[in-house]
Amino acid sequence: MMITHFSHHHPLSPYQVELDHHDHHQKHDDQDHDHDHDHDDQITICSGCELELISGSSAYKCNKPGCDFRLHELCSELPRESRHPSHPQHPLTLLFTPHYSFTCKACAGSGTAFIYSCTACRFDLHVSCIALAESVRRVDHEHPLELVFSSKEEECCGICGCSFVEGCWAYLCRGCGSYGTHLECATSEEEEEKELLVGSGENEEERGIPGSR
Template identity: 45%
Template sequence: MTSKKPVNRPSVRHPSHNHPLRLFKSQEEDEIICSGCELNLIGQAFKCTKKDCDYFLHKSCFDLPRETKHKSHSDHPLTLLHSPPYGHSYTCDACGQYGSGFTYNCSECQYDVHVGCAFIPETVKREDHDHPLTLVYNTPCKGREDGAMFICDVCEEDMSENLWVYYCKECDYGTHVHSCAVYEDHQPKKGGGGGEEGRGGGGGGGESSSAAARMKSLMKAQDEMAALQLEARIRKNTNDAILELWDEPKRRYYW
């Protein structure tokens, strides 16, 4: 402990954490992961004031509504939990990946959605597909009597029927909403092989199995678009604005 008093740096409390937080601006090279959404954190954020505590939150995660009505689960509202309800992790019902930070949870149905997944765009464009893809809240194979599974057109893995899909109905083309989903300025994962992939590779190999690393790749794609957009909207409006997100007439196809 130094005797030097910190300059006037207001701290704030957040119910997700025991220590006070302060404003903080994160640079890309800091490689910080938000403790709430577990995605990359660049830009305005909150940071724990304790020196040895690695607790960070996006501003947008700091301001998440305690409860939200979500199109994917219309029967019940989803409640924001600051830690997984079933121990140290949960499986996200949107992307199928693990989570260990915040979740939007329906306790009655044990339905959980990453807070990052809860606010992904309803349509995305990808360079390798001519049409916009629309977010749907289960695979097109759901309920098929022959038991056929939908296969992600990027990673070519079976998708369980309740996962969300970015889908083009016209071409019957669809992708997972996690790292298989890419946005305009993002190289598709598939068909690399040029030898330039993974340059820098700071994190190292086995890391890709950790939730944080997976989420990192998701966030890289989403970062500029979803997070910043959302943050701006949240800042501009009250929490009620979140609900309006779902009423935007963005959908091209109706299910």
């Protein structure tokens, strides 16, 4: 069923990402095989969170010719307003095209698409950062790691060894008191396992990995 979304002027249709790639190849059957091979390596990006649309996942796309607007299914369902413990003073509003150059308070990264923002305080978060888990577990550490909303530059990540960005979010171990990780490092082991499963052709659902869809 087609939907309308406040961030885009045209209706959006549901599709499975791998079917979209397949359709593209069908249109280019008569073209050079090397060209098709190049498309196999092309990454399709969600217009909302600016992250990759994974083959096999559900998404929405604009059917207007020449329009590449696409959204993860989850990004299409994001609430227009959110309360987050990192900014308890005010609610955060979902903006689809920031009118200023912003820096995410969580990861210090920039962006051009969806953000959750408190315009009064110039407090901005990527939609992927606002969805970070409050705690994570790693097999190489005995205690759970908890999300904190500020870190110190003199402290170093227990996984990659690099220093934290002053004031940015991190995962810290309350049990040890001195062990912490960057946001991306905290889940690096899980991502590596997923890549291995994809490479071996093994389905996540067969392995019972939480969060697989």
